[in-house]
Amino acid sequence: MDSLEADGGPAPRRVRVDLAGRAVRRASYSRQELEEQTQVGEVLIRGLVRAQLALALSLAGVVILLLGTLPIAFALFPALGDVYVLGLRLPWLLLGILAYPLLYVVGWLHVRQAERIEDDFSKAVGPTQDPETNGPWQ
Amino acid sequence: MAVSGSPYALPAIIVVTVLTIGIGAYGLRFSRTTSDFLVASRSISPGWNASAISGEYLSAASFLGVAGLVMKYGADVLWYPVGFAAGYLALLLFVAAPLRRSGAFTLPDFAEARLGSRALRRWSVFFVVVIGWLYLLPQLQGAGLTLRTLTGAPYWVGAVVVGVVVTVNVANGGMRSITFVQAFQYWLKLTAIAVPAFFLLIVWQSGGFADLSGGQAPTFDEQxxxxxxxxxxxxxxxxxxxxxxxxxxxxxxxxxxxxxxxxxxxxxxxxxxxxxxxxVPHVSGLPALSGQTWAAPLGSGGGSPDHPLFATYSLILATFLGTMGLPHVLVRFYTNPDGRAARRTTLIVLALLGVFYLFPTLYGALGRLYTPQLLITGQTDAVVLLLPGAALGGLLGQVLGALVAAGAFAAFLSTASGLLVSVSGVLSTDVMGRGSVRDFRRAATVAGLVPLVIAAQIDRLDVSQVVGLAFAVAASTFCPLLVLGIWWRGLTAVGALAGVLAGGALSLTAVLVTVFGGELDGWPGVLLAQPAAWTVPVAFAVLVVVSKATAARIPPNIGRTMLLLHAPESLGLGRATPS
Known part of the structure; x- marks a missing residue:
């Protein structure tokens, strides 16, 4: 690592490079940039936050589209309230029963995708180094 | 009521109460330090934690109130249980993992750590206590109603029993024991509502699935x-x-x-x-809905018949966004080991709540068939308690009636415990001491006694409506603070304080006018009874506008904070000053 930091130093030392070693160094470099709030670190963390927010907003959009539009739909087309499906009136079937599996499926998709985004971020940043898992704020 | 409670109900309630105290005492053996008391040392697995969160969340409003509302108002109030569950989806999408990663103990901790403002912290404490007490009132009153319905005891007896049991339990055990208690309570509540429902379905089926949505208002089918x-x-x-x-x-x-x-x-x-x-005659003020109006959407507006669409959307906004701002819900997230566990816990909660909320709707609907006389007095909150005895009769009806009574008591005990833990948590660290175990015990006593005194004074206060208003206040204060605090770098302490105060003042005013003021008709009535649709946007707008106006005061370490909130813990980023 110190070899990579030596940018502004007198004469760059020659180092032996192999592929695996380079990957490790590259990753650790990102980690340091994140910790020191350099521009590269900024870009990395902004990318992570943006990806997670986009995921959350798009899934919220799915719920708004499928559930949130129901009152307006019932107001515009009152006849929907009289439609029977599987022996139940449509509003009762949708709100009394089907809403719950829908919420769960959306939640499941979110957990899966959010963990993927985090895994990608972890790969970009590098291997775990003295994990201080439950440290308090600051 | 001619339909009376089961003779086994009182013994069942006593068993639940004793079990609650017993499990609490068992957990006490493990509670040693302040950290144990407040957040159970963060060592609870997602399955336990999810059961505990659900057990804590399913309150008098869910166990009794939803069925009562469905019986009164029909299709429009189906949004209550959907919203109560969907609140956890909003929590999952926007708050769960980052909040856990913040490492903050309580909502005021989050506010102060994110924005570094003591003033914001103090106001957060104020709103935690207000929302907590607002939500405690209907639990105690539900207990009073239940005991009166089942045994004829005066209203205040149930409120005092639940208030005292919960206060003593929390003051002695804190949250570690409460986690065991709460997890047990969820499964008890699910059993208590699902098993009788199974028999009710058989009865309904043997009557050829009598139509509930015919043209008539409910009638008595026997003398x-x-x-x-x-x-x-x-x-x-x-x-x-x-x-x-x-x-x-x-x-x-x-x-x-x-x-x-x-x-x-x-x-x-x-x-x-x-x-x-x-x-069946109806209590004055409650519209006598025909089966058709009851079963169709936007017929009753859930009690706001003038502007049902607005009332419905306001309710959706309050419940979807209010859950994340309920102090007793958030405090549970600190007991997850990390951000990922917080997400998985929330997902399990969604499943557990989704299963539970299938049942209150069924009780409310069948109540119109088997206990229509509740519409005479308007006390439909008792439908869950009385339906098994009325529809099934005999020993089976009495045993199942005792089971739902036990479940109802579990609901009051668990929600009241959770609320009390979070209110005493902030009181003991911010108002009444420095968060030692002794401070926590003193704070729990005060936090439990205040609503108990108020609840004993106010006899008639609508259980579900007060709960809905607590959601509206939470959605107008902590929801914007959390969502913008987690996702928006531009938030400033001044902006957050202005937004929280604006949303809090407006929604609290609406609550006070609705609860203590007279009945208002037309737009003023619906705007105050269902305030979320305007107070939540106002709160968000004030947060954003004032933050933009004070952009020079964005916390300088915002990049590090974002790293802490959003990067997986295993990377160890943003958690310690780099050496």
């Missing part, structure tokens, strides 16, 4: 005698000959009378005997 416990004015749709024993319309009556269509005043203690096939 029914009804005892009126508190004085009430009922509205008759058509003239009716019935037998009255007691005091009605300003005169002593004993025997058959012919009542005209319109209002009739009935004094407490009066017994009415309705003939077979009579239409």
């Amino acid at each position: 029914t005698s009804v005892r009126v416990d508190t004085g009430v004015t009922v509205v008759l749709g058509e003239p009716l000959t019935l037998s009255v024993d007691g005091f009605a319309d300003g005169a002593d009556v004993d025997g058959p009378v012919r009542w005209t269509a319109g209002d009739h005043q009935i004094a407490a203690g009066t017994v009415l005997v309705f003939p077979d096939g009579a239409a």
Whole structure:
């Protein structure tokens, strides 16, 4: 690592490079940039936050589209309230029963995708180094 | 009521209460330090944690109130349970993992750590306590109602029993023991509501799935005698000959009378005997919905018939966004080991709540068939308690009636415990001491006594409506603070404080006018009874606008904070100053 930091130093030392070693160094470099709030670190963390927010907003959009539009739909087309499906009136079937599996499926998709985004971020940043898992704020 | 509670109900309630105290005492052996008390040392697995969160969340409003509302108002109030569950989806999408990663203990901790403002912290403490107490009131009152319905005990007895049991339990065990208790309570509540529902379905099926959405208002399908416990004015749709024993319309009556269509005043203690096939009169102020209006959406507006669409959207906003701002919900997230566990816990909660909320709707709907006399007094909150006995009868009905009574008590005990833990948590660290175990115990005593005194004073306060208003206040204060605090770098302490105060002041005003003021009609009525649709956007707007105006005061370490909130813990980023 110190070899990579030596940018502004007198004469760059020659180092032996192999592929695996380079990957490790590259990753650790990102980690340091994140910790020191350099521009590269900024870009990395902004990318992570943006990806997670986009995921959350798009899934919220799915719920708004499928559930949130129901009152307006019932107001515009009152006849929907009289439609029977599987022996139940449509509003009762949708709100009394089907809403719950829908919420769960959306939640499941979110957990899966959010963990993927985090895994990608972890790969970009590098291997775990003295994990201080439950440290308090600051 | 002619339909009375089961004789086994009281023993069942006592068993639940003793079990709660017993499990609490068992957990006490593990509670040693302040950290144990407040957040159970963060060592609880997602499965346990999710059961505990659900157990804590399913309150009097969910166990009794939803069915009562469905019975009264029909399709429009199906949004209550959907919103109560969907609140956890909003929490999952926007808050769960980052909040856990923040490492903050309580909402005021989060506010202060994110924005570094003592003033914001103090106001957060204020709103945690306000929302907590607002939510505690209906739990204690639900307990009073339940004991009165089942045993005829005075209203204050149930409130005092639950208040004292919970206060002593929390003061002695803190949250570690509460986690065990809460997890146990979820499974008890699910059993208590699901098993009788199974038998109710059989009864309904044997009656050929009698249609609930026909053109008529509910009728008595046999001669029914009804005892009126508190004085009430009922509205008759058509003239009716019935037998009255007691005091009605300003005169002593004993025997058959012919009542005209319109209002009739009935004094407490009066017994009415309705003939077979009579239409059920409704308490004044409650519309006598035909089956058609009841079953169709936007028919009743959930009690706001003038502007049902606005009321519905306001309710959706309050419940979807309010859950994340409830202090007793958030405090549970600190007990997850990390951000990922927080997400998985929330997902399990969504499943557990989704299963539970299938049942109250069924009770509310069948209540119109088997216990229509509850519409006379308007006390439909008792439908879950009385339905098994009324529909099934015999020993089976009594045993199942005792089971739902036990579940209802579990609901009051668990939610009240959770609320008390979070209110005492912030009181002990911010107002009454420095967060030592002794401070926590003192704070728990105060936090439990205050709502107990208020609850004993106010006899009639609508359980579900107060809960809905607590959601509206939470959605107008902590929801914008959390969502913008987690996702938006531009938030400043001044902006957050202005937004929280604006949303909090507006929604609290609406709450106070609705609860203590008179009935308002038209737009003012619906804007105050369902305030979220305007107070939540106002709160968000004020947060954003004032933050932009004070952009120079964005916390300088915002990049590090974002790293801490959003990067997986295993990377160890943003958690310690780089060496």
